[in-house]
Amino acid sequence: MAGAAARLAPNPRSASRFEANVATRDPGLVKVVVLAIGLTFFAVFLLMPLVAVFAEALRKGWGTYLAALIEPDALAAIRLTLLAAAIAVPLNLIFGVAAAWAITKFDFPGKQFLITLIDLPFSVSPVVAGLIYVLIFGAQGWFGQWLFAHDYKIIFAVPGIVLATVFVTFPFIARELIPLMQAQGRDEEEAAITLGASGWQAFWYVTLPNVKWALLYGVILCNARAMGEFGAVSVVSGHIRGETNTMPLHVEILYNEYQFAAAFAVASLLALLALVTLAIKSYIEWRAGVAAQVEIGS
Amino acid sequence: MSIEVRNISKTFGAFKALDDVTLSLPKGELIALLGPSGCGKTTLLRIIAGLEHADSGSITLSGRDATSKTVRERHVGFVFQHYALFRHMSVFENVAFGLRVKPRAQRPNENVIREKVMRLLDLVQLAWVADRFPSQLSGGQRQRIALARALAVEPEVLLLDEPFGALDAKVRKELRRWLRRLHDELHISSVFVTHDQEEALEVADRVVLMNKGHVEQIGSPWEIYNQPATSFAYSFIGNVNAFRGRVEGGNLRVGNDLLAHGSQELADGTSVIGYARPHDTHILPEFAGQDGIVARVNRILTNGAVSRVELIATGECRKDAPEYFEVEISPAEIASLGLEAGKRVRLASHKLALFNDTTQGRIQ
Numbered sequence: 001m002a003g004a005a006a007r008l009a010p011n012p013r014s015a016s017r018f019e020a021n022v023a024t025r026d027p028g029l030v031k032v033v034v035l036a037i038g039l040t041f042f043a044v045f046l047l048m049p050l051v052a053v054f055a056e057a058l059r060k061g062w063g064t065y066l067a068a069l070i071e072p073d074a075l076a077a078i079r080l081t082l083l084a085a086a087i088a089v090p091l092n093l094i095f096g097v098a099a100a101w102a103i104t105k106f107d108f109p110g111k112q113f114l115i116t117l118i119d120l121p122f123s124v125s126p127v128v129a130g131l132i133y134v135l136i137f138g139a140q141g142w143f144g145q146w147l148f149a150h151d152y153k154i155i156f157a158v159p160g161i162v163l164a165t166v167f168v169t170f171p172f173i174a175r176e177l178i179p180l181m182q183a184q185g186r187d188e189e190e191a192a193i194t195l196g197a198s199g200w201q202a203f204w205y206v207t208l209p210n211v212k213w214a215l216l217y218g219v220i221l222c223n224a225r226a227m228g229e230f231g232a233v234s235v236v237s238g239h240i241r242g243e244t245n246t247m248p249l250h251v252e253i254l255y256n257e258y259q260f261a262a263a264f265a266v267a268s269l270l271a272l273l274a275l276v277t278l279a280i281k282s283y284i285e286w287r288a289g290v291a292a293q294v295e296i297g298s
Numbered sequence: 299m300s301i302e303v304r305n306i307s308k309t310f311g312a313f314k315a316l317d318d319v320t321l322s323l324p325k326g327e328l329i330a331l332l333g334p335s336g337c338g339k340t341t342l343l344r345i346i347a348g349l350e351h352a353d354s355g356s357i358t359l360s361g362r363d364a365t366s367k368t369v370r371e372r373h374v375g376f377v378f379q380h381y382a383l384f385r386h387m388s389v390f391e392n393v394a395f396g397l398r399v400k401p402r403a404q405r406p407n408e409n410v411i412r413e414k415v416m417r418l419l420d421l422v423q424l425a426w427v428a429d430r431f432p433s434q435l436s437g438g439q440r441q442r443i444a445l446a447r448a449l450a451v452e453p454e455v456l457l458l459d460e461p462f463g464a465l466d467a468k469v470r471k472e473l474r475r476w477l478r479r480l481h482d483e484l485h486i487s488s489v490f491v492t493h494d495q496e497e498a499l500e501v502a503d504r505v506v507l508m509n510k511g512h513v514e515q516i517g518s519p520w521e522i523y524n525q526p527a528t529s530f531a532y533s534f535i536g537n538v539n540a541f542r543g544r545v546e547g548g549n550l551r552v553g554n555d556l557l558a559h560g561s562q563e564l565a566d567g568t569s570v571i572g573y574a575r576p577h578d579t580h581i582l583p584e585f586a587g588q589d590g591i592v593a594r595v596n597r598i599l600t601n602g603a604v605s606r607v608e609l610i611a612t613g614e615c616r617k618d619a620p621e622y623f624e625v626e627i628s629p630a631e632i633a634s635l636g637l638e639a640g641k642r643v644r645l646a647s648h649k650l651a652l653f654n655d656t657t658q659g660r661i662q
Contacts, residue, residue, distance in 0.1 A: 187378050187380060187382035188382050188383075188384055188385070190349055190376070190378070190382065191376065191378060191382040191383075191384070191444075191447075192384075192395065192399070193349075193369045193370065194347060194349070194369055194374060194375065194376040194448070195395055195396035195399065195447065195448070195450075195451055196370050196396055196399055196400060196451055197370075197395070197396075197399040198370070198399070201399045205384075205395070205399070206384055209386040209387075210385065210386060
C-alpha cells in the first residue's frame, strides 16, 4: 500500500541523503565555513554563559553553594516561584484549552479579535504588563482605594505576582493548540457526536487524546516561563525579601549586593530548570514526531 | 425510518445553499442526493443529521418532528467523506466507541461489546485489522471501518456524505457494489450524497437530483436517465448535445441553420433549447438539403463497437467560442459517410427533447 511505498522512498528531508548525492552536495569549504560560524555562535552565546553560571556558582565550593540555596530568603523565593507557577500553569491550561476549543470548533463573531488578543502578552513588554496591574490594583489605581479599605493586598503581595505570571504566560498553551486543532478540523468531533457522545465525552475521548503532545509541550513552555519571568513580576513585587521575591528577583538582589556566588547559585537552579525543560521538550517532540510518522505512514 | 424534509432553507452569508426544499424519502430505500458541487446536497444531509441548523423548515424522522432535536437524539449514522476515524484509537476501539459512550444504564458489558464489534468487522470483511490503527489502513478499508462504526449504534437511518469521494476509481467501483449488497442485506434506510451520476444511477433505488439549492427531479435511476424533467436534468445526466435557438414553424432556427423539432403546436419565436443524446444524433452529408446544424469533424475516436465523433459547430452563431458536439455511430457508418477530420457535415436528431429557454420547463 501507499505506506510501504512511503517507507521505501528516501526521506526528502534527510540531510544524509542530500549529502550523499553528488548533484546536491555543497563544496567542502562551504560546509566548513557554515559549520564554523554556527558552532562558534553556539559556543560563545549559549554554551559559555551556561558553563559560567555553574562555574561561578561553585567557585567557592559546594558548602557556599548549598548555604546560598537553603538560606531562608532563598527558600522563600523558591517557594514563591513554585507557588506562582503552580497557580499560573493550571489556570492557563484551562484558559488555553477553552480558548483553543472555542476558536477551532465554533464560529462566532469576534473570533479573529480573540486570536489577536491571545497574542497580546507576547507583543507587549512584560514591564508594561506589570504596570497595567499596578494601575488597576495599586494604591493610586482604579480599585486601589476599595482594596485598601477592605484590607486586600494585591500589588506588592503574592496575588499580584500570580496575576502578572498568569498574564505573561497566557499565550503559551493556546498558541500550541490552535494551529494543531485547526489542522485537525471538526470531523472527528462530529463523528463522535453522531455516535451518541456528549460534548464532554467528545472532548475527553476524542479531542484531548489528539492534542495531548501539543498540550504537554505548551505546559512545559508555560511552566518554564512562569518560573523564569522577571519583568512583569518585578514591577508588581515590591522586592520584599522573604515575602515577595521570586527566584529571578532574588538573583538580582543578591547580585546587586555583590554576593556573586550566592546569586549564581540561585541562578544555577533556574538554569537547571531550563535544561530539564529542554530535555522534556525534546522528548515530547520526539514522541510527537513518532506519533506523526504513524499518522503519515498510511 | 422515513425522512420528511419540509420547506428547508439555509443561507451561508450571501450564499443560498438550500432554497425551500421539500422531500419525502420512504423507509428502507437507498437514496442518492445527486448534483454538482455547491448545489446544497451535503448541507441538506448535514441538516437531516442535525450537524447543521436550517434557517427555516422542518425535519421529520419516522413521523416525529426532529427539527429541534440534538444529533444524539436523532439516531442517525453518519459516514464522512474523509472517514473521520479516531486516529488515536485502534480499529476495534473506533467501532466500539458508540457503545462505550452510551449512558451507564444502556451500556452493554465488555463481552457484548466485543462480540458486536467483531460481528460488524466481519460484516465489512475487516476483522483481521481490529488491532491496527486507522493510519495503517487504505482509504477503502478506512471507509468500511467508518461504516461499521456508524452501524454499531444501530441507527435508524444511515447518512453518507460523498462516501467514496476520496477513493480512486477502481476502489470506488468495488465499494459501491459492496454498499449496494450491504444495503440489500440490512435494509437500513440510507441516503448518500454524490456528485458522480454514474455512482448515483448504479447504486441507488431512488435519485434526488439537486441544483442550486433546490430539487430538480426525484425518480428511479431509469426515470432520471430516460425522462429528465428539466433542462438541467437533461444536461447534467449523461452526455448530451445542446442546440439553442428559436422556433420557426416545424423547425428550430439555430443561427443560420434549421433543425426539425418534430413538434406540432409550438408558437413561432419561442426561445428553446433542444437536447439530444450522442446516440440519438445523426450525421448527414453536408449537401443533403437545408436541414441540420452545420459542423466540422474534429476527431474520431474508435474504441470498441461504437465510435465517437467529436464535432465543432461552424454556424454563424458560434463565432466566439467553439461549441462541441458528440455523436456515437458505428464504424461502418463512418466509412459509408467517408468521415475524416476537417470534413463538413450536418447534424440532426429524430429524438429532440425541447425545453423552454426562459422558464426551463419541458415542452416536448
